[in-house]
Amino acid sequence: MSYITGVGLTPYGKHEGSSSLDLMSMAAAQAVVDAELTRSEIDGVLCGYSTVSPHIMLATVFAEHFGIRPSYAHAVQVGGATGLAMTMLAHHLVDAGVAKHVLVVSGENRLTGQSRDASIQALAQVGHPDYEVSLGPTIPAYYGLVASRYMHEYGLTQEDLAEFAVLMRAHACTHPGAQFHEPITVADVMASKPVAMPLKLLDCCPVSDGGAAFIVSREPTGAAAIRVRGCAQAHTHQHLTAAPALSELGAEISIAKAKAASGLAIPDVRYAAVYDSFTITLAMLLEDLGLAKRGEAAARVRSGYFSRDGEVPLNTHGGLLSYGHCGVGGAMAHLVETHLQMTGRAGNRQVRDASISLLHGDGGVLSSHVSMFLERVR
Amino acid sequence: MSEKLADWTSGAEAIVYQHCAACGVRQYFRRSFCAACGAPDVEDKRASGAGTVYATSLVCRAATPETRAHVPYNILLVDAAEGFRMMAHGDNDLAIGDKVTARFKQFAGRLVPYFEKVK
Numbered sequence: 340m341s342y343i344t345g346v347g348l349t350p351y352g353k354h355e356g357s358s359s360l361d362l363m364s365m366a367a368a369q370a371v372v373d374a375e376l377t378r379s380e381i382d383g384v385l386c387g388y389s390t391v392s393p394h395i396m397l398a399t400v401f402a403e404h405f406g407i408r409p410s411y412a413h414a415v416q417v418g419g420a421t422g423l424a425m426t427m428l429a430h431h432l433v434d435a436g437v438a439k440h441v442l443v444v445s446g447e448n449r450l451t452g453q454s455r456d457a458s459i460q461a462l463a464q465v466g467h468p469d470y471e472v473s474l475g476p477t478i479p480a481y482y483g484l485v486a487s488r489y490m491h492e493y494g495l496t497q498e499d500l501a502e503f504a505v506l507m508r509a510h511a512c513t514h515p516g517a518q519f520h521e522p523i524t525v526a527d528v529m530a531s532k533p534v535a536m537p538l539k540l541l542d543c544c545p546v547s548d549g550g551a552a553f554i555v556s557r558e559p560t561g562a563a564a565i566r567v568r569g570c571a572q573a574h575t576h577q578h579l580t581a582a583p584a585l586s587e588l589g590a591e592i593s594i595a596k597a598k599a600a601s602g603l604a605i606p607d608v609r610y611a612a613v614y615d616s617f618t619i620t621l622a623m624l625l626e627d628l629g630l631a632k633r634g635e636a637a638a639r640v641r642s643g644y645f646s647r648d649g650e651v652p653l654n655t656h657g658g659l660l661s662y663g664h665c666g667v668g669g670a671m672a673h674l675v676e677t678h679l680q681m682t683g684r685a686g687n688r689q690v691r692d693a694s695i696s697l698l699h700g701d702g703g704v705l706s707s708h709v710s711m712f713l714e715r716v717r
Numbered sequence: 718m719s720e721k722l723a724d725w726t727s728g729a730e731a732i733v734y735q736h737c738a739a740c741g742v743r744q745y746f747r748r749s750f751c752a753a754c755g756a757p758d759v760e761d762k763r764a765s766g767a768g769t770v771y772a773t774s775l776v777c778r779a780a781t782p783e784t785r786a787h788v789p790y791n792i793l794l795v796d797a798a799e800g801f802r803m804m805a806h807g808d809n810d811l812a813i814g815d816k817v818t819a820r821f822k823q824f825a826g827r828l829v830p831y832f833e834k835v836k
Binding site for chain 1: 780793
């Protein structure tokens with residue numbers, strides 16, 4: 340058994356002068372207070388990576404900086420799926436009695452700490468060094484390739500993809516911490532600069548500074564109790580060239596295993612937090628997870644199904660696309676927002692019912708997947 | 718151990734894949750064993766350069782000065798006639814399903830496979 344007992348999240352965007360450690364510390368301090376714990380009670384630390392300040396032992400660098408001496412600590416690297424992979428590991432660690440309160444933390448000054456070119460270049464290295472990177476691809480190009488094939492097989496249009504950017508922006512407009520607050524339309528997305536076709540600038544998440552943290556505990560520490568009901572992973576490939584067919588990608592494998600582990604089904608889901616590095620990522624994952632039928636996710640966006648007052652509200656903070664993407668912390672914001680929704684603390688963004696939530700993370704180029712169900716038990 | 722053939726990744730005008738005699742699988746990324754069955758003896762084979770376009774993305778925003786000079790360039794996934802998939806460059810107007818054939822081109826100081834539509 341494990342519970343998410345506290346969360347912390349900085350605004351995303353520019354944090355001029357803040358280091359990765361500063362951003363991690365800001366979020367971690369919030370999470371400790373939110374869990375009604377003291378720093379000395381944190382006996383486990385899992386952290387992500389920082390492309391701006393790489394280190395072979397980031398978890399202990401952070402623990403020293405933050406001023407704690409955990410009995411278990413290391414970094415985890417699964418690309419965009421790192422946040423949920425750390426949560427899954429923390430769940431198993433506290434369940435096994437290895438630690439009582441695991442701090443899961445990440446933060447990066449990815450926007451102001453390095454040039455955009457440096458960010459894009461660093462991320463493109465997830466490609467194969469000999470057979471892919473030498474062709475000059477970028478992360479948008481890898482996902483652009485996936486998008487072209489998915490659109491070809493399932494009949495999606497660029498306008499369909501644009502709907503996801505518009506929805507995420509609408510949600511971000513209601514969150515003061517989001518990087519972007521100007522509403523956009525499908526026409527704006529269509530008219531934005533081409534990046535890697537069919538993906539245009541507004542189909543892509545931004546580069547951000549920010550930090551996120553949460554505490555995973557063996558027992559609830561406050562009045563509310565948000566339990567990890569079940570989770571699972573799947574890893575089918577690293578490089579896009581070696582990816583299986585669209586119908587055999589890891590999201591379908593990990594969600595099937597998570598459903599079995601939790602005893603839950605998609606109709607049980609009241610709130611969804613799904614990785615959205617690009618509009619195509621979100622469209623595909625929603626359909627892979629079964630939150631929409633093949634080729635029908637965009638129609639569900641148009642009908643309001645994923646809006647704050649819809650049947651399954653989705654990424655109500657604005658997601659990576661509009662809250663922002665600071666690396667590992669990017670998708671951790673999805674879990675922070677889910678926790679706020681599940682505990683009734685989302686203010687003007689509060690949804691009617693988030694008693695059972697589904698989270699899904701994706702790392703690499705649809706390479707690594709983590710699916711997780713959270714349940715409010717009190 | 719069979720003879721190792723040079724390919725475009727080392728500057729030779731060739732596309733090379735590996736064939737496993739034990740299980741019949743063809744793999745593109747070079748290794749000293751078959752990733753499907755683990756057999757230690759895979760044979761290098763030179764591909765014909767014929768294939769079908771599986772996916773395309775026209776890159777309009779590049780991240781280095783060297784690659785920026787080539788913008789826009791079309792990155793492809795091509796299903797080779799021999800039964801493996803590879804990433805390459807190609808004509809900007811290629812579409813999924815097009816039958817293509819490879820030649821080689823300089824890109825950002827390197828030799829890369831470049832596909833054109835079969836006339």
